[in-house]
Amino acid sequence: MTLATLGFGVVAALLLATSLAVVLTPNLFHSVLYLAAALVLTGVVFLLLEQPFLFAVQLLLYAGGVVTIVVFAIMLTEQLVGERVGQASRYPINGAIVAAAVFAGIVGFLIQAPVRATAPAPAGDTTAAIGRALVGPFAVTLELLGVLLVAALLGALYFARSEE
Amino acid sequence: MIGLQAYLVLAALVFAIGLFGVLTRRNAVGILLGIELMLNAVNINLVAFARFNGDLGGVVFTLFTISITVAEVAVGLAIVIAIFRVRRTVEADRLDLLRG
Numbered sequence: 001m002t003l004a005t006l007g008f009g010v011v012a013a014l015l016l017a018t019s020l021a022v023v024l025t026p027n028l029f030h031s032v033l034y035l036a037a038a039l040v041l042t043g044v045v046f047l048l049l050e051q052p053f054l055f056a057v058q059l060l061l062y063a064g065g066v067v068t069i070v071v072f073a074i075m076l077t078e079q080l081v082g083e084r085v086g087q088a089s090r091y092p093i094n095g096a097i098v099a100a101a102v103f104a105g106i107v108g109f110l111i112q113a114p115v116r117a118t119a120p121a122p123a124g125d126t127t128a129a130i131g132r133a134l135v136g137p138f139a140v141t142l143e144l145l146g147v148l149l150v151a152a153l154l155g156a157l158y159f160a161r162s163e164e
Numbered sequence: 165m166i167g168l169q170a171y172l173v174l175a176a177l178v179f180a181i182g183l184f185g186v187l188t189r190r191n192a193v194g195i196l197l198g199i200e201l202m203l204n205a206v207n208i209n210l211v212a213f214a215r216f217n218g219d220l221g222g223v224v225f226t227l228f229t230i231s232i233t234v235a236e237v238a239v240g241l242a243i244v245i246a247i248f249r250v251r252r253t254v255e256a257d258r259l260d261l262l263r264g
Binding site for chain 1: 166167168169170171172173174176177178179180181182183184185187188189190191193194196197198200201204207208211212214215216217218219220221223224226227228230231232233234235236237238239241242243244245246248254257
């Protein structure tokens with residue numbers, strides 16, 4: 001077993017364990033902490049796929065931004081009401097059956113798909129090439145993303161504003 | 165060398181786990197966490213295809229999906245907080261205002 005295989009196995013096992021913890025732990029706050037770990041591990045998967053820039057974006061936006069927002073939302077919705085919302089799973093067996101069926105469907109599709117030749121590893125840093133692609137063939141998409149972010153910002157402000 | 169298939173199976177597993185969370189969580193914030201896991205699985209797929217096909221388009225699209233997900237979480241949690249103000253609960257089973 002090579003070092004790369006071992007590394008992938010360890011990261012994959014940790015990612016699956018933290019993902020399971022996210023959906024199974026009864027305490028919602030612990031769930032968010034496990035989600036942060038799972039997001040960082042996803043970033044490590046990006047590192048294994050030789051995309052260090054995406055690893056940095058993942059840490060900044062997800063582990064930094066999303067987890068902070070979710071923690072704030074939990075503090076706002078749990079402490080005001082005094083009683084803790086029931087966290088126990090509902091219909092866990094039905095949910096497991098549906099999730100397993102979806103997984104079996106995806107894997108069944110993967111088995112049928114032909115195995116394609118693997119491209120060689122990208123030479124050097126790909127960050128500059130990503131930047132050129134963003135302002136080249138994907139320029140319109142980038143501008144639309146800016147519009148979407150403004151719309152999301154205004155929408156979030158609208159929903160969260162006070163009544164007065 | 166780890167093949168493309170291993171990454172795709174890993175992503176499929178994370179996606180299924182996230183789907184389980186969406187289906188079984190009672191709390192609306194918990195459902196959002198499950199959606200986060202599912203979107204992460206998609207990102208793994210995109211980056212794996214980009215790496216093994218030697219095409220940077222997948223990486224650029226991962227950047228887009230990450231940004232869109234962050235916007236989605238911000239709006240989703242704002243909706244959850246707005247619902248909490250009106251109904252004093254974020255339990256998904258009790259948010260049945262639109263049921264006839």
